[in-house]
Amino acid sequence: MALHDTFPTAASSVSSRTTIVRRLRRWPLGVLFAGSWLTLMVVIALGADLLLPYSITAFDLKARLAPPLLFGGTFAHPLGTDELGRDVTSRLMMSIRMSLLIALFGTLIATTLGTLLGFLAAHFRRYVETLILMAIDFQASMPFMIIALAVLAFFGNSLPLFIGLMGFHSWERYARIARGLTLAANEQGYAAAVRQLGAGPGRIYGLHILPNIASTLIVSMTLTFPEIILLESGLSFLGLGVQPPLTSLGNMVGYGREYITRASWIMLAPATVIVLTTLSISLLGDWLRDKLDPTLR
Amino acid sequence: MTDLLEANELTRHYQVRSGRGPFAGKATLRAVDGVSLRIERGRTLGLVGESGCGKSTTGKLVLGLIEPTAGTVRYAGAGMPPINTAAWRTLRRHLQMVYQDPLGALDRRLPIGVQIMEPLAIHGTATPDERGERARTIMDAVGLQAHHFDRYPHELSGGQRQRVVLARALITEPDLLVCDEPISALDVSIQAQVVNLLLDLQDRLGVAYLFISHDLKVVRQVCHDVAVMYLGRIVEQGDAGHLFAEPAHPYTRALVSAIPVPVSKGSPRRERLLLSGDPPSPIDIPLGCAFHTRCPFSTAQCRAETPVLRPHGDGRLVACHRVDEPALRTAA
Amino acid sequence: MLVFAASRLLRAGLTILFVMTFAFVVLRLSGDPALLIMSVDAPPEAIKAFRHAWGLDQPIWDQYVSYIGHAMVGDFGKSMRDGRSAIQLVLERVPATLAITLPALALKLGIGIPAGIYAALHRNSFADRLTMAVSVAGFTMPSFVLALLLVLVFSVNLGWLPASGADSATNAILPIVTLGAAGAAIMARFTRSAMLEVLGQPYIRAASAKGVAWHRVILRHALPNAAIPTVTIIGFMIGSVVAGAVVVESVFAWPGIGRLLVSAVANRDLAVVQALLMVIAASMVMANFTVDMAYGWLDPRVRRTMVRS
Numbered sequence: 001m002a003l004h005d006t007f008p009t010a011a012s013s014v015s016s017r018t019t020i021v022r023r024l025r026r027w028p029l030g031v032l033f034a035g036s037w038l039t040l041m042v043v044i045a046l047g048a049d050l051l052l053p054y055s056i057t058a059f060d061l062k063a064r065l066a067p068p069l070l071f072g073g074t075f076a077h078p079l080g081t082d083e084l085g086r087d088v089t090s091r092l093m094m095s096i097r098m099s100l101l102i103a104l105f106g107t108l109i110a111t112t113l114g115t116l117l118g119f120l121a122a123h124f125r126r127y128v129e130t131l132i133l134m135a136i137d138f139q140a141s142m143p144f145m146i147i148a149l150a151v152l153a154f155f156g157n158s159l160p161l162f163i164g165l166m167g168f169h170s171w172e173r174y175a176r177i178a179r180g181l182t183l184a185a186n187e188q189g190y191a192a193a194v195r196q197l198g199a200g201p202g203r204i205y206g207l208h209i210l211p212n213i214a215s216t217l218i219v220s221m222t223l224t225f226p227e228i229i230l231l232e233s234g235l236s237f238l239g240l241g242v243q244p245p246l247t248s249l250g251n252m253v254g255y256g257r258e259y260i261t262r263a264s265w266i267m268l269a270p271a272t273v274i275v276l277t278t279l280s281i282s283l284l285g286d287w288l289r290d291k292l293d294p295t296l297r
Numbered sequence: 298m299t300d301l302l303e304a305n306e307l308t309r310h311y312q313v314r315s316g317r318g319p320f321a322g323k324a325t326l327r328a329v330d331g332v333s334l335r336i337e338r339g340r341t342l343g344l345v346g347e348s349g350c351g352k353s354t355t356g357k358l359v360l361g362l363i364e365p366t367a368g369t370v371r372y373a374g375a376g377m378p379p380i381n382t383a384a385w386r387t388l389r390r391h392l393q394m395v396y397q398d399p400l401g402a403l404d405r406r407l408p409i410g411v412q413i414m415e416p417l418a419i420h421g422t423a424t425p426d427e428r429g430e431r432a433r434t435i436m437d438a439v440g441l442q443a444h445h446f447d448r449y450p451h452e453l454s455g456g457q458r459q460r461v462v463l464a465r466a467l468i469t470e471p472d473l474l475v476c477d478e479p480i481s482a483l484d485v486s487i488q489a490q491v492v493n494l495l496l497d498l499q500d501r502l503g504v505a506y507l508f509i510s511h512d513l514k515v516v517r518q519v520c521h522d523v524a525v526m527y528l529g530r531i532v533e534q535g536d537a538g539h540l541f542a543e544p545a546h547p548y549t550r551a552l553v554s555a556i557p558v559p560v561s562k563g564s565p566r567r568e569r570l571l572l573s574g575d576p577p578s579p580i581d582i583p584l585g586c587a588f589h590t591r592c593p594f595s596t597a598q599c600r601a602e603t604p605v606l607r608p609h610g611d612g613r614l615v616a617c618h619r620v621d622e623p624a625l626r627t628a629a
Numbered sequence: 630m631l632v633f634a635a636s637r638l639l640r641a642g643l644t645i646l647f648v649m650t651f652a653f654v655v656l657r658l659s660g661d662p663a664l665l666i667m668s669v670d671a672p673p674e675a676i677k678a679f680r681h682a683w684g685l686d687q688p689i690w691d692q693y694v695s696y697i698g699h700a701m702v703g704d705f706g707k708s709m710r711d712g713r714s715a716i717q718l719v720l721e722r723v724p725a726t727l728a729i730t731l732p733a734l735a736l737k738l739g740i741g742i743p744a745g746i747y748a749a750l751h752r753n754s755f756a757d758r759l760t761m762a763v764s765v766a767g768f769t770m771p772s773f774v775l776a777l778l779l780v781l782v783f784s785v786n787l788g789w790l791p792a793s794g795a796d797s798a799t800n801a802i803l804p805i806v807t808l809g810a811a812g813a814a815i816m817a818r819f820t821r822s823a824m825l826e827v828l829g830q831p832y833i834r835a836a837s838a839k840g841v842a843w844h845r846v847i848l849r850h851a852l853p854n855a856a857i858p859t860v861t862i863i864g865f866m867i868g869s870v871v872a873g874a875v876v877v878e879s880v881f882a883w884p885g886i887g888r889l890l891v892s893a894v895a896n897r898d899l900a901v902v903q904a905l906l907m908v909i910a911a912s913m914v915m916a917n918f919t920v921d922m923a924y925g926w927l928d929p930r931v932r933r934t935m936v937r938s
Contacts, residue, residue, distance in 0.1 A: 036690050118724075122783055134643075134647065138651070141868075141917065142648065142771055143872055143913075145875055145876075146872050146875075146906070149875070149891070150652065150894075150906055153893065153894040153897055153899060154658075154899065155655070156897070190401065190403055190405075193401075193402040193403070194404070194415070195364060195381075196389065196393070196394050197393075197415060197416045198384065198386040198387070198390065198419050198420060199386075199415075199419050200419075212404065212405070226769065234875075236771070237771075238876065238879055240891070240895065253773065257777060264696055264785075271777065274770075274774060275769055275770050275771075278769040278770075279765065279766075282769055283765075288647060295676075
């Protein structure tokens with residue numbers, strides 16, 4: 001005790017430093033890694049047009065199945081080429097853009113749709129709520145892959161339809177959150193109080209409820225985003241998702257499958273990107289949840 | 298003095314299931330069962346009773362927050378518009394509410410100053426500059442300091458939060474404030490401060506209160522008139538001072554006798570009236586007088602016939618068949 | 630308890646009805662079924678005959694009723710590709726799927742649950758960290774990537790196991806491992822968090838303070854309570870026993886339901902797709918029902934709550 005009094009600054013700076021170190025030790029490498037990988041992905045996705053060394057459809061039949069750089073390849077094709085001589089690096093970049101775009105729009109659609117339906121259910125109650133709850137139950141009871149496949153069977157495939165379909169994945173998660181939190185706010189909480197002040201629904205939902213549930217929604221978005229990436233790559237892998245000449249990560253893995261014995265890099269490059277990207281978002285999501293929850297509660 | 302608010306035979310029933318499963322029978326929960334009140338400008342009406350007697354529901358009915366199953370509410374002579382219509386919302390400038398849980402009633406993400414100003418923003422009554430001014434004025438009136446303006450609700454104490462809720466409710470200068478257990482959640486010392494604040498504000502602003510509480514000591518202090526509720530009905534009503542000094546209805550007598558009062562040597566022995574049994578459920582209200590199952594004086598008439606509120610002299614209303622019998626006065 | 634069971638059964642039935650209605654709606658929305666199922670340049674008389682045979686010239690409500698009626702008895706028409714009864718085609722494939730999903734389920738539960746419990750009991754130890762790290766890989770890696778990696782290692786490079794087909798039991802090993810690994814990872818993670826939540830409860834501390842031996846505290850207090858939320862996940866896994874192997878079956882050319890679904894979708898063989906939807910919905914719903922019953926038996930609170938119909 002006396003020592004602390006004699007050296008207040010040293011003790012406090014040591015203790016504050018150890019607090020920071022202790023706090024960082026939770027995810028020191030993980031979050032940093034995740035953050036930098038995702039930044040790289042976003043840069044590639046945005047700047048694919050500028051960064052592409054080759055067009056994705058440019059064949060070079062003389063350089064078919066060329067191995068990547070450290071396995072006997074050249075700088076001309078750092079990640080090798082595929083069976084038609086197309087540069088893997090370029091295709092990978094465009095695939096990243098496509099997959100990220102689909103995941104982004106899908107997540108946004110799911111969040112908006114789900115939150116809206118959740119609000120409607122909580123606001124109108126009775127029949128509207130029962131209907132929406134039934135839809136939520138239905139969505140939660142079937143694996144979405146099956147529903148997606150059924151819709152693709154009936155409607156065929158086109159990119160806008162596919163993105164819309166992805167947007168239906170996990171909307172029920174947001175609907176449940178929005179409905180639950182709105183009901184709580186309405187019953188005894190701040191929403192009831194503001195309504196009593198004379199506020200209209202626009203003000204209540206827009207200025208009060210939405211900001212309060214935003215962080216929970218955002219954490220859910222970090223779950224949905226990788227799930228859509230996995231879903232989309234699975235469907236594209238099966239040949240039922242993104243169709244050529246467009247390319248996506250799953251697509252590339254699908255094509256690369258045939259050459260798994262001779263040219264495994266065609267499949268490994270996109271597969272690695274998928275795994276690292278979903279891993280990064282999951283790590284980031286976990287960290288975000290830890291950060292946001294204590295202040296929320 | 299003209300009545301500010303008049304409620305007539307307010308009734309609110311809920312349909313509930315009385316058992317488990319989808320084939321259970323239906324039952325009616327009679328939360329409020331024919332309540333009539335009058336609140337006058339600048340005066341305080343207290344509403345007391347046990348938990349579950351329908352006080353809070355009555356408060357919400359009076360404000361028009363829930364639709365009555367039957368009965369009417371008239372504010373300043375005009376009927377109450379249906380909830381959530383534009384007319385209802387405009388009326389909110391004159392009718393406000395204060396809650397038991399101030400933390401739940403505030404948005405945790407906004408500074409309290411912004412929340413206090415919000416009613417002005419909603420009703421568009423002042424320019425943005427004026428709003429800040431008026432907010433600070435009302436904060437001063439409720440005893441909050443200027444630097445609290447930017448604080449968040451969780452950074453304040455319970456008493457301060459209740460002041461914030463009061464400030465927000467009073468900033469539009471309403472005529473009526475419904476206070477639903479406003480001090481139950483506060484420490485006893487803070488309770489006294491908030492009670493004094495309420496009295497002070499009534500003097501200064503002339504606002505009327507409907508003061509809902511189960512704490513009789515506070516009600517006695519704050520209210521001009523008191524109505525005692527039991528299972529959705531008013532059993533006794535009258536001037537606060539007289540009612541607590543000389544309660545007439547057996548239920549009121551039991552409540553008053555339960556108020557702890559320090560006994561000193563030589564003070565007259567107080568009446569101590571104990572009730573037997575548990576309060577019945579509002580789904581299953583006894584026939585006749587709802588209180589007869591616990592009343593020490595109940596008779597066959599009480600079991601068969603529901604008493605109505607009748608004048609008992611001196612502006613008092615009592616709903617009891619045997620209230621005029623002098624022999625009951627000294628039973629204990 | 631009987632009321633609980635009855636209401637759950639009702640709910641199950643409603644879900645199946647919902648699925649079939651969904652299929653009906655989507656089918657009608659996606660275009661003229663006659664044109665979809667027959668090719669576009671079929672002669673108009675053939676299309677008309679088809680419409681009549683299928684009742685497509687009836688008012689929509691009659692169509693719906695007849696559709697549901699057919700669905701209830703399992704009549705979805707014939708597969709476009711080989712003309713056989715759609716439902717029969719589907720039911721034939723179920724055993725093949727179960728042959729890999731059931732062992733995979735055993736793997737998921739047999740490895741996942743103990744791993745999760747161990748990790749929870751030895752929190753922050755090396756074993757715990759390792760389990761968590763590996764399990765994260767489990768749900769970030771898509772099943773087809775894991776499948777192809779296993780093929781790359783065990784078939785291509787090591788040559789120990791066959792890469793596809795369904796000739797012998799060894800063919801089943803890789804699909805089972807692929808399915809099992811991802812599920813085991815999820816199970817471990819979930820079991821761990823359920824256990825941690827329970828271990829943090831005051832009643833655990835009270836039990837051990839009473840002097841109860843630690844292993845008994847775990848066995849009699851912690852595990853049963855942790856089982857309750859875990860059963861929900863297990864339920865979903867059981868429900869996916871028929872439907873959960875779509876991608877894996879395709880990678881390994883395993884002749885099960887998943888593979889049938891993929892080819893039916895690719896060929897737009899709508900009769901088969903509808904039959905599949907029904908079978909999958911029915912199996913999921915039955916599994917959920919069983920799980921709900923187990924839930925009710927495990928958690929006394931559920932048995933007592935009022936049931937909302």
